[in-house]
Amino acid sequence: xxxxxxxxxxxxxxxxxxxxxxxxxxxxxxxxxxxxxxxxxxxxxxxxxxxxxxxxxxxxxxxxxxxxxxxxxxxxxxxxxxxxxxxxxxxxxxxxxxxxxxxxxxxxxxxxxxxxxxxxxxxxxxxxxxxxxxxxxxxxxxxxxxxxxxxxxxxxxxxxxxxxxxxxxxxxxxxxxxxxxxxxxxxxxxxxxxxxxxxxxxxxxxxxxxxxxxxxxxxxxxxxxxxxxxxxxxxxxxxxxxxxxxxxxxxxxx
Numbered sequence: 626x627x628x629x630x631x632x633x634x635x636x637x638x639x640x641x642x643x644x645x646x647x648x649x650x651x652x653x654x655x656x657x658x659x660x661x662x663x664x665x666x667x668x669x670x671x672x673x674x675x676x677x678x679x680x681x682x683x684x685x686x687x688x689x690x691x692x693x694x695x696x697x698x699x700x701x702x703x704x705x706x707x708x709x710x711x712x713x714x715x716x717x718x719x720x721x722x723x724x725x726x727x728x729x730x731x732x733x734x735x736x737x738x739x740x741x742x743x744x745x746x747x748x749x750x751x752x753x754x755x756x757x758x759x760x761x762x763x764x765x766x767x768x769x770x771x772x773x774x775x776x777x778x779x780x781x782x783x784x785x786x787x788x789x790x791x792x793x794x795x796x797x798x799x800x801x802x803x804x805x806x807x808x809x810x811x812x813x814x815x816x817x818x819x820x821x822x823x824x825x826x827x828x829x830x831x832x833x834x835x836x837x838x839x840x841x842x843x844x845x846x847x848x849x850x851x852x853x854x855x856x857x858x859x860x861x862x863x864x865x866x867x868x869x870x871x872x873x874x875x876x877x878x879x
Contacts, residue, residue, distance in 0.1 A: 637815035638770040639806050641777050641799055644789045645738050648778045655768045656742055657751040657759060657802055660735025660780035661794040662840045663714050665750040665866075666856045667730060670716045672750075672866045672876045677727045679873035680739035684731040695873075697727035703849060717851035727873070734780040739868055748868035751777070751802045753831060753856060758863045760805020769811030777802050777818065782840055793824075793838045794856065800825025801859070832857040 632650050634640040640651045648656060658665055668678050679695055681688045684702065692699035700712045711722040714732055730736060735750075742748045747768075751759045769775045779795035800821040807814060807822060814822065828834050835841045835857040836850075844853050867877035 634776075634815040634817060636771060636813075637818065638772075638774050638812045639777065639803055639814045639818045640774060641779070641803065641815060641818040641821045643779050643791055644734075644781050645741060646789075648738050648742070648776065651776045652742065652746055652778070653776065654773050655747040655749065655763065655775045656738075657749045657763075657775060657777045657799075658735050658738050658780060659751045659777060659795050659798040659802065660732070660738075661752050661798040661835070661856050662792070662844060663716055663852055663856060664730070664732040664735030664780065665752040665798075666754060666852075667714055667716045667719055668750040668866045668874050669752055669754050669862055669864050670719045670855065671728055671730070672874060673862055673864045674719075674724060675876070676725055677873040677875050678866065679727065679729045680736040680868070681729050681731040682737045682740050683733070688729055688731050692729040695727055695729065697729050698725045700728060700730045703847075715849060715852050716855040717849070720855070733783060738778060738780055739874075742868070744870050750866040750868070750874055751798065753798050753801055754858050754860070755862050755865055756798065756801035757805045757860045759802050759865050760809055760811075762865045763806060764809040764811055769806045769809075771813070775806060775811070777821070779821070792840050794835050794840050796821055797825050797828055797831060797834060801831075831859055 701710045779799045782790040782792045803822045866874040
């Protein structure tokens with residue numbers, strides 16, 4: 626994507642932007658993808674169980690080919706779950722599904738960003754559940770300075786016409802990761818990262834915010850309230866899934 630330097634937040638150690646285009650512009654060194662409802666939350670739940678997660682852009686015939694090649698199960702849509710296909714982009718379903726060592730997990734937002742990242746970029750799945758652990762792990766490995774920057778990307782959702790819909794749950798998840806980095810002296814923070822941090826700090830009740838926001842209401846009214854509740858679990862896990870180009874997301878920083 627052609628762009629100019631003003632969009633890259635290049636003088637800052639901790640950066641923040643939205644969606645695949647934002648990731649392409651600002652990513653350098655380390656990319657933390659935040660897709661709270663539900664890709665990165667689902668990744669943490671699966672990785673906690675010892676599953677390797679392979680991100681993929683679309684749930685189509687090519688996703689099935691990847692699953693066959695990797696000897697992995699293929700996640701289906703929430704409404705397509707069955708006894709034969711119990712794995713989906715639902716954190717609650719993944720907690721109950723039979724254990725699988727390898728899982729292909731397509732999604733149009735977070736998984737697409739992860740799949741598009743270059744081989745020279747460290748990709749981490751961040752969310753509310755592992756925000757502090759993510760900040761700690763990045764800090765311990767020297768990330769989050771102007772020389773070794775971290776770009777925190779809120780995946781966002783999609784409007785019916787395909788355009789990016791900034792989603793408050795991803796803003797809060799990104800802000801939580803940025804807060805953990807900031808509390809450990811990482812930075813400087815870009816103005817964009819500072820704004821995400823301020824949004825998280827100003828939210829007194831994250832659980833209620835997720836339940837009442839547009840994406841949360843979409844899931845709750847569709848019968849997936851448990852997914853929203855799991856996504857709102859703040860700092861409950863030390864699992865920090867890190868992407869390997871050959872082995873998918875794994876619990877690399879345990």
